[in-house]
Amino acid sequence: MMLALAYAVPSVIVFVAAAALILTGAIGVISLKNPVHAALSLIMTLFGVAVAFIAQQADFLAAVQIIVYAGAIVVLFLFVIMFLGVDRREGVDVQPLVSQKPLALVGVVITVSAIIFTMSRSSWVTGVPSLSLGGTRLATGSHNVKQLGTSIFTTYLFAFEATAALLIIAVVGAVLLARRERVLEEAS
Amino acid sequence: MNWLASVDPLYAHGITAVVILIALIKIVAGFASIMGAVILMIWFERKVISKMQSRIGPQRWGPFGLLQTLADGIKLFFKEDLIPAEADRFVFKLAPYLCLVPALITFSIVPVGGTLHIAGHTVMLQVANPPMGILVMLAMSGISVYGVMLAGWASGSKYPLISSVRASAQMISYEAALGMTIVTIILATGSLSTHDIVTSQAHGVWHWNLIRLGVVPFVVFLIAITAELNRPPFDVVEAETELVGGFNTEYSSLRFALFYLAEFMNTITMSAIMVTLFFGGPAGYIPPIHHFAWVFPILWFLGKTVAFAFSYIWFRAALPRFRYDQLMDLGWKRLIPLSLGWMLIVAGFLVNRWWGISMMGTVILGWFVLTRAYSLGADRTVGSESVLPEVGQRPTPSRLYRQRTTKGEN
Numbered sequence: 001m002m003l004a005l006a007y008a009v010p011s012v013i014v015f016v017a018a019a020a021l022i023l024t025g026a027i028g029v030i031s032l033k034n035p036v037h038a039a040l041s042l043i044m045t046l047f048g049v050a051v052a053f054i055a056q057q058a059d060f061l062a063a064v065q066i067i068v069y070a071g072a073i074v075v076l077f078l079f080v081i082m083f084l085g086v087d088r089r090e091g092v093d094v095q096p097l098v099s100q101k102p103l104a105l106v107g108v109v110i111t112v113s114a115i116i117f118t119m120s121r122s123s124w125v126t127g128v129p130s131l132s133l134g135g136t137r138l139a140t141g142s143h144n145v146k147q148l149g150t151s152i153f154t155t156y157l158f159a160f161e162a163t164a165a166l167l168i169i170a171v172v173g174a175v176l177l178a179r180r181e182r183v184l185e186e187a188s
Numbered sequence: 189m190n191w192l193a194s195v196d197p198l199y200a201h202g203i204t205a206v207v208i209l210i211a212l213i214k215i216v217a218g219f220a221s222i223m224g225a226v227i228l229m230i231w232f233e234r235k236v237i238s239k240m241q242s243r244i245g246p247q248r249w250g251p252f253g254l255l256q257t258l259a260d261g262i263k264l265f266f267k268e269d270l271i272p273a274e275a276d277r278f279v280f281k282l283a284p285y286l287c288l289v290p291a292l293i294t295f296s297i298v299p300v301g302g303t304l305h306i307a308g309h310t311v312m313l314q315v316a317n318p319p320m321g322i323l324v325m326l327a328m329s330g331i332s333v334y335g336v337m338l339a340g341w342a343s344g345s346k347y348p349l350i351s352s353v354r355a356s357a358q359m360i361s362y363e364a365a366l367g368m369t370i371v372t373i374i375l376a377t378g379s380l381s382t383h384d385i386v387t388s389q390a391h392g393v394w395h396w397n398l399i400r401l402g403v404v405p406f407v408v409f410l411i412a413i414t415a416e417l418n419r420p421p422f423d424v425v426e427a428e429t430e431l432v433g434g435f436n437t438e439y440s441s442l443r444f445a446l447f448y449l450a451e452f453m454n455t456i457t458m459s460a461i462m463v464t465l466f467f468g469g470p471a472g473y474i475p476p477i478h479h480f481a482w483v484f485p486i487l488w489f490l491g492k493t494v495a496f497a498f499s500y501i502w503f504r505a506a507l508p509r510f511r512y513d514q515l516m517d518l519g520w521k522r523l524i525p526l527s528l529g530w531m532l533i534v535a536g537f538l539v540n541r542w543w544g545i546s547m548m549g550t551v552i553l554g555w556f557v558l559t560r561a562y563s564l565g566a567d568r569t570v571g572s573e574s575v576l577p578e579v580g581q582r583p584t585p586s587r588l589y590r591q592r593t594t595k596g597e598n
Contacts (some may be wrong), residue, residue, distance in 0.1 A: 061321070069325050070330060070331060072360060075334070144319065
């Protein structure tokens with residue numbers, strides 16, 4: 001609370017609202033029984049992240065977050081859910097791995113304590129535009145896009161191209177796996 | 189707060205009560221005008237389409253039947269609100285709003301007129317001018333997919349589900365071509381904001397994006413946006429002969445009215461977006477009349493938008509519906525490569541002439557490769573399921589086909 005008071009009230013409000021959206025959505029994803037409802041709360045989380053991006057003045061990232069994740073990826077999730085027909089009967093009580101639950105608990109405890117440890121050591125604060133790109137602030141408006149584009153196509157060019165190649169490999173692999181060679185005799 | 193001022197000059201002198209009041213008035217006025225426009229649009233569509241089909245159309249309520257939409261609204265309001273027994277109640281109730289709200293939000297970024305000066309404040313005649321500008325439109329069209337998709341799924345009924353799966357597949361496919369043409373416009377403008385897009389086209393007809401970028405992006409955009417709206421000739425979503433009435437078959441009363449409203453609101457909004465992107469928005473000749481010069485941009489904007497709204501109705505009256513596989517062919521095999529290639533060419537010419545010409549060469553090479561790939565793919569005639577027949581032939585239902593072929597072999 002003392003930390004929060006040190007910063008402007010509106011940004012704290014925005015941060016709290018975004019955090020509430022993200023957390024409610026995330027809890028919904030793992031706790032809701034119906035997969036479609038879970039996908040919907042995943043969208044809620046994505047919206048919360050977009051709000052957080054806007055609060056950090058990363059407007060372009062926020063828009064892309066909605067367009068790509070909410071507008072395409074979760075739609076594909078829903079497609080799969082609808083086509084496979086898993087939307088009604090749901091066997092969440094079946095445990096495919098024995099002793100999965102205690103192991104998961106241990107994993108969660110380790111991860112969360114690591115995060116809290118890092119946060120206590122570094123200067124992570126709420127609702128304040130973070131510093132990036134070597135200490136300079138993110139530019140606003142269309143300069144934001146320019147900054148992002150420049151860093152992608154100069155500093156991080158290799159990572160960018162490697163990602164592109166990975167995606168292409170994934171697509172080609174999926175097509176190869178899904179393709180069934182039907183011979184002409186079968187049809188005629 | 190200075191980043192707010194860089195976006196909208198209204199916030200240049202800090203946020204005072206007057207500024208908040210102006211923002212609120214803009215929101216209320218925007219909402220009221222789009223609602224009024226929807227009512228008029230429904231009337232306009234019914235009237236025009238009946239003229240084109242040699243009918244009379246609505247004429248009983250109000251002059252020229254203008255109040256017909258209101259009468260329909262009141263009728264729908266008093267109808268029974270049914271929720272099917274198989275429905276997922278929460279999602280069923282949520283879906284109409286997921287359709288309506290994106291339509292409203294998209295309208296908020298459309299510049300309706302120039303700028304006004306009220307009480308020492310510069311007021312843009314658009315509800316909002318966010319820094320991500322036109323991307324809001326893409327994001328919202330991404331969200332409106334959910335309205336359609338969840339409406340069909342939550343109904344717990346076969347035909348709405350088929351319709352909604354068709355609709356969402358269609359909307360996602362055409363979004364790619366849509367995004368690519370918008371990238372072309374953003375490249376030429378150098379800014380994402382709709383205000384900047386409009387001001388960059390303000391110097392006369394030759395600077396309109398329609399002509400400046402070549403006509404191709406406009407054509408791609410028009411086709412893609414018509415598909416995005418699920419309007420004829422791309423209305424496989426509500427093909428009555430196949431799907432009863434589309435994804436909203438199970439809806440009644442106010443929830444149905446919301447879908448209906450959203451559909452027409454989207455039509456208006458997308459007409460307005462098209463005017464903004466390609467036709468200079470409110471740009472046009474302004475007669476030298478004192479104190480009323482600000483009215484003319486609004487009139488220009490309205491005129492252009494109505495022209496597009498009319499052309500949508502014309503499409504509906506004139507064009508037969510696409511078959512589903514033809515629609516997917518057009519989207520993925522024609523529009524996406526075309527818009528991508530054109531974007532590369534425009535980007536090349538923006539750098540310098542030689543880059544432009546070399547990009548042109550690349551695109552032509554790519555075109556040859558793609559044609560070869562398509563013909564190879566089409567030659568792989570293997571079974572009725574793998575490759576659909578060419579345009580103009582009816583696909584044989586696979587089971588019938590198999591029966592027939594096995595009998596022939598025996």
